[in-house]
Amino acid sequence: xxxxxxxxxxxxxxxxxxxRHRPRDAAHLYGGEYPFVQTGDVKHAGLYLxxxxxxxxxxxxxxxxxxxxxxxxxTIAANIADTSILKIKACFPDSxxxxxxxxxxxxxxxxxxxxxxxxxxxxKNFTQGAAQDNLSQGKLLxxxxxxxxxxxxxxxxxxxxxxxxLIDNNKRRIELLEGSARQLYKEWFVRFRFPxxxxxxxxxxxxxxxxxxxxxxxxxxxALSYKAKxxxxxxxxxxxxxxxxxxxxxxxxxxxxxxxGRARRIARHGDVIWSNVRPNLRAYALVLxxxxxxxxxxxxxxxxxxEIPYTYLYNxxxxxxxxxxxxxxxxxxxxxxxxxxxxxxxxxxLPPPSLLEQFHDICEPNFELCYILAEQNVQLTSARxxxxxxxxxxxxxx
Numbered sequence: 001x002x003x004x005x006x007x008x009x010x011x012x013x014x015x016x017x018x019x020r021h022r023p024r025d026a027a028h029l030y031g032g033e034y035p036f037v038q039t040g041d042v043k044h045a046g047l048y049l050x051x052x053x054x055x056x057x058x059x060x061x062x063x064x065x066x067x068x069x070x071x072x073x074x075t076i077a078a079n080i081a082d083t084s085i086l087k088i089k090a091c092f093p094d095s096x097x098x099x100x101x102x103x104x105x106x107x108x109x110x111x112x113x114x115x116x117x118x119x120x121x122x123x124k125n126f127t128q129g130a131a132q133d134n135l136s137q138g139k140l141l142x143x144x145x146x147x148x149x150x151x152x153x154x155x156x157x158x159x160x161x162x163x164x165x166l167i168d169n170n171k172r173r174i175e176l177l178e179g180s181a182r183q184l185y186k187e188w189f190v191r192f193r194f195p196x197x198x199x200x201x202x203x204x205x206x207x208x209x210x211x212x213x214x215x216x217x218x219x220x221x222x223a224l225s226y227k228a229k230x231x232x233x234x235x236x237x238x239x240x241x242x243x244x245x246x247x248x249x250x251x252x253x254x255x256x257x258x259x260x261g262r263a264r265r266i267a268r269h270g271d272v273i274w275s276n277v278r279p280n281l282r283a284y285a286l287v288l289x290x291x292x293x294x295x296x297x298x299x300x301x302x303x304x305x306x307e308i309p310y311t312y313l314y315n316x317x318x319x320x321x322x323x324x325x326x327x328x329x330x331x332x333x334x335x336x337x338x339x340x341x342x343x344x345x346x347x348x349x350l351p352p353p354s355l356l357e358q359f360h361d362i363c364e365p366n367f368e369l370c371y372i373l374a375e376q377n378v379q380l381t382s383a384r385x386x387x388x389x390x391x392x393x394x395x396x397x398x
Contacts, residue, residue, distance in 0.1 A: 216344025
């Protein structure tokens, strides 16, 4: 099958985002109603981008550009050639390039899949920079790649996007299940409207029978670790960059001989892992049914409940107030981090065991279903990625 060689600018409009400043240098530009998408948001998005960390004010939009829904975002710094399609109107910085497909010439979904299948590795050959890789707009446009006619692009994208639609649907179900558990946690353990609360006295702001204590008294930190010679021959390494907001995004398979020195931590079923570095980024996750070869970085603190179930531990250690506590206890200006003892010293209320057991019985099925849905997404992603190169090279006709 013969497909025409095209560069990206022959298929639509290509231009770079605006804004180089950091939030600390231009605080007045942030905090409004306009989404401001960064490279990390693109990296962690799927086919479509809807979630973002920051927003722009009117002043921010005035010195930037509001890109339309349907724009393909392509990262050119830090995370090279990560892509996602805006499902919202948004601004983004000059570390992201926007591609707006021309009608009847390109399908943004097809171009995104083309990057995933073929172009990401090619563009890495063009990167430069000592501190971090960078890809210029000129280099991005210098390569040509085979592109079929528009109907074929659309047919290919329709096939592949069905996998991503199922993946996104599972992600939404996971968010709803976790949100339900979080709301119950707030209702029982923050607002104190737990079963039978009408008959319990509140003494000094605490329900009678509840005991203030520290997290270290009810959970252990870093209970298990490998020594260098004890690592399994083959491991799945999970480092800080592999985790984001309650999700283990990737596991990096490698031989133990080539594993980094930080590959040491062991996490068991029900443990909570929390990045010690920059806690404001919320790199944490609940570990369920880990494989024996899963090995975690020493950049995490691994929390294991000893007197509390994992459902209570996870919900407590992911509240805004707990994140604020960690942020307030960071040390180091350029590399702000917390230590295991900072986790251990955090104050926590210990409800009666019967209430904790009741809460766990209600919430555990939610998290078990979250695990099943996440595993389904792993299988869907694998199936899509096997199909991807065959479709994008024309090996499989549509």
